[in-house]
Amino acid sequence: MARLADKIPGLRIRKVAASELVFVISGGVLVLLALAVIAAGPLARTDPLAQHLASRLAPPSAAHWFGTDELGRDVFARTLFGGRNSLPAAAVVVAFGFLIGTALGGIAGFAGGLVDEVLMRLTDIFLAFPMIILAMTVSAALGASLIHGVIALAVVWWPQYTRVCRGLVLDIKTREFVLASHAIGRRPAGILLKTILPAALPTLSVMAAIDIGRAVLNFAMLSFLGLGARPPAPEWGLLVAEGSQYFQAWWISTFPALVVFVMVLACNMIGDTLRDVTDPWVAGRR
Amino acid sequence: MNYLVRRLLLLVPVVFGVTVIVFGVSHALPVDPVVAVIGEQAAEHPQIVAAYRARWSLNKPLPEQYVAFIGNALHGDLGVSLSSHRPVVQDLRDYFPATAELSVCSILITIVVAIPLGIVAAVFRGRPVDIVIRAGTLTGASVPVFWAALAALSIFYVHLGLAPGPGRLDTMDVPPPAVTGLYTVDSLLSGRLSTFFDALHHLMLPAIVLSGVTVGLLTRIMRTSMLAVLNQDYLRTARSKGAPRRRVVFRHALPNAAIPVITVVGLVFGELLSGAVLTETIFGWPGIGRYAYEAATVADFPAILGVAMLVAFAYLAVNFVVDLAYFAIDPRTREAVG
Numbered sequence: 001m002a003r004l005a006d007k008i009p010g011l012r013i014r015k016v017a018a019s020e021l022v023f024v025i026s027g028g029v030l031v032l033l034a035l036a037v038i039a040a041g042p043l044a045r046t047d048p049l050a051q052h053l054a055s056r057l058a059p060p061s062a063a064h065w066f067g068t069d070e071l072g073r074d075v076f077a078r079t080l081f082g083g084r085n086s087l088p089a090a091a092v093v094v095a096f097g098f099l100i101g102t103a104l105g106g107i108a109g110f111a112g113g114l115v116d117e118v119l120m121r122l123t124d125i126f127l128a129f130p131m132i133i134l135a136m137t138v139s140a141a142l143g144a145s146l147i148h149g150v151i152a153l154a155v156v157w158w159p160q161y162t163r164v165c166r167g168l169v170l171d172i173k174t175r176e177f178v179l180a181s182h183a184i185g186r187r188p189a190g191i192l193l194k195t196i197l198p199a200a201l202p203t204l205s206v207m208a209a210i211d212i213g214r215a216v217l218n219f220a221m222l223s224f225l226g227l228g229a230r231p232p233a234p235e236w237g238l239l240v241a242e243g244s245q246y247f248q249a250w251w252i253s254t255f256p257a258l259v260v261f262v263m264v265l266a267c268n269m270i271g272d273t274l275r276d277v278t279d280p281w282v283a284g285r286r
Numbered sequence: 287m288n289y290l291v292r293r294l295l296l297l298v299p300v301v302f303g304v305t306v307i308v309f310g311v312s313h314a315l316p317v318d319p320v321v322a323v324i325g326e327q328a329a330e331h332p333q334i335v336a337a338y339r340a341r342w343s344l345n346k347p348l349p350e351q352y353v354a355f356i357g358n359a360l361h362g363d364l365g366v367s368l369s370s371h372r373p374v375v376q377d378l379r380d381y382f383p384a385t386a387e388l389s390v391c392s393i394l395i396t397i398v399v400a401i402p403l404g405i406v407a408a409v410f411r412g413r414p415v416d417i418v419i420r421a422g423t424l425t426g427a428s429v430p431v432f433w434a435a436l437a438a439l440s441i442f443y444v445h446l447g448l449a450p451g452p453g454r455l456d457t458m459d460v461p462p463p464a465v466t467g468l469y470t471v472d473s474l475l476s477g478r479l480s481t482f483f484d485a486l487h488h489l490m491l492p493a494i495v496l497s498g499v500t501v502g503l504l505t506r507i508m509r510t511s512m513l514a515v516l517n518q519d520y521l522r523t524a525r526s527k528g529a530p531r532r533r534v535v536f537r538h539a540l541p542n543a544a545i546p547v548i549t550v551v552g553l554v555f556g557e558l559l560s561g562a563v564l565t566e567t568i569f570g571w572p573g574i575g576r577y578a579y580e581a582a583t584v585a586d587f588p589a590i591l592g593v594a595m596l597v598a599f600a601y602l603a604v605n606f607v608v609d610l611a612y613f614a615i616d617p618r619t620r621e622a623v624g
């Protein structure tokens with residue numbers, strides 16, 4: 001772009017950093033995805049549960065953009081409506097993990113001492129279990145359903161937020177404005193809630209927003225295994241599982257998987273660009 | 287030394303916590319274990335139910351039950367699987383080597399692929415190579431592993447016929463005499479080369495699929511770590527003293543950049559196990575991942591809790607070893623803790 005400006009005198013183009021472009025594109029993709037899911041009704045033009053048995057297993061065409069599955073249901077409609085299960089489920093999981101994790105991490109970092117040690121051991125215990133095994137156990141115990149899948153995943157989602165929040169609080173509580181709050185005699189609980197945590201909120205919120213991609217992926221995994229959303233409700237992981245028995249009809253599994261992929265990719269790219277910009281060692285000498 | 291002892295001691299409450307959670311979950315379940323084990327007909331007879339409860343101490347208060355549970359566990363008794371009707375420990379012993387073989391193979395592939403890629407991406411930062419590598423790793427880390435396994439199976443087995451069928455060996459083949467349980471190692475130990483190649487052939491596709499996710503993660507960590515090290519002043523000094531670029535990268539930068547990678551290998555172990563559940567199920571690989579899945583679908587709680595405990599302990603052990611390695615390699619940790 002700089003060379004273009006050289007060739008055409010008087011033309012001044014700001015050199016757009018690649019990371020800015022990536023950030024904007026990824027963000028745009030996510031917004032589009034969310035809008036598509038919200039507008040699933042008019043956009044899909046078909047009922048996701050309606051079976052057109054005459055055109056079972058039909059490849060993508062003008063009538064059915066993503067083809068039909070083994071019961072003649074429109075895959076495009078099912079994918080769009082699947083987002084109505086996958087996205088809110090992921091959002092609830094992350095919200096729950098965020099709230100619990102921030103609360104525990106804030107208390108641990110602020111109180112220190114024995115409280116901190118105990119909470120950190122508790123976090124270690126939950127982190128020792130691989131997420132999916134614990135989620136499978138909880139889901140199996142409660143019986144597989146969308147809500148129970150969300151609970152199962154939320155139960156294992158909070159430890160990472162606890163760790164991060166605790167680290168942030170440990171750092172923030174040494175800053176001058178916190179010391180000032182102590183000096184003027186504010187109650188400790190007030191300091192934690194109104195001074196320290198709000199300072200940690202931006203980092204944590206960004207982490208949570210990016211995390212939704214991972215939550216979508218994990219919830220899809222759980223549903224794929226039959227321990228989350230149940231048929232005939234559409235959910236992205238469940239759709240891939242349903243299409244696995246007819247994999248020659250690749251469109252049934254591939255399009256929902258593609259949507260999950262795009263979502264996770266966009267979230268990852270946003271996370272990467274943010275990290276590249278904020279981490280001083282990686283950013284290098286600028 | 288004190289640091290290591292402290293870490294070991296801190297592990298003890300975590301280990302106990304794991305057992306408490308496993309015990310708690312198994313007793314918080316809405317399913318009555320008695321009915322599940324002895325069947326509904328036997329459950330009609332109160333004497334049988336009472337005898338069963340007495341045998342397994344189910345009529346004692348919870349803390350006593352917990353003690354009995356721990357006692358049993360220490361004697362290698364984790365209960366009986368509701369679906370296979372064999373002791374859970376025996377099931378785990380049968381299925382664990384398959385998962386271990388798959389995981390180790392995956393980690394090896396990951397390390398061999400990710401470390402060079404990470405180095406190249408960092409050294410040529412900003413150039414097309416870096417961008418291609420980063421795009422590749424992002425893609426690999428974002429592809430849903432359950433779909434990737436299905437697609438790999440469909441392409442390489444169904445259509446191209448390159449990959450073998452499900453299982454660890456061809457149906458005609460006999461497993462080698464068990465020493466480690468890893469078919470590759472055992473067949474080499476007993477000199478059965480054809481079995482070795484067959485086992486390797488069956489390992490390849492699931493291991494590659496499994497490593498798809500971890501390669502992405504490890505490459506990015508390696509790249510970030512390498513970038514952080516490459517910006518350090520001591521490298522500028524080395525270059526200004528005339529050291530050739532290659533020596534600066536490999537002898538001065540790489541050893542320091544490799545340190546976070548070790549930690550990540552420990553963390554990745556957990557990710558591998560999640561991927562293993564899906565990959566093993568799709569490839570029909572007889573490991574504990576698939577065992578856990580099948581147990582979960584039929585609510586076989588002794589089995590799934592046995593897997594949970596085994597995996598949690600293995601994870602703690604791996605991370606402790608990683609801590610040891612960290613301690614041994616990075617002199618800063620030794621100095622910091624005195």
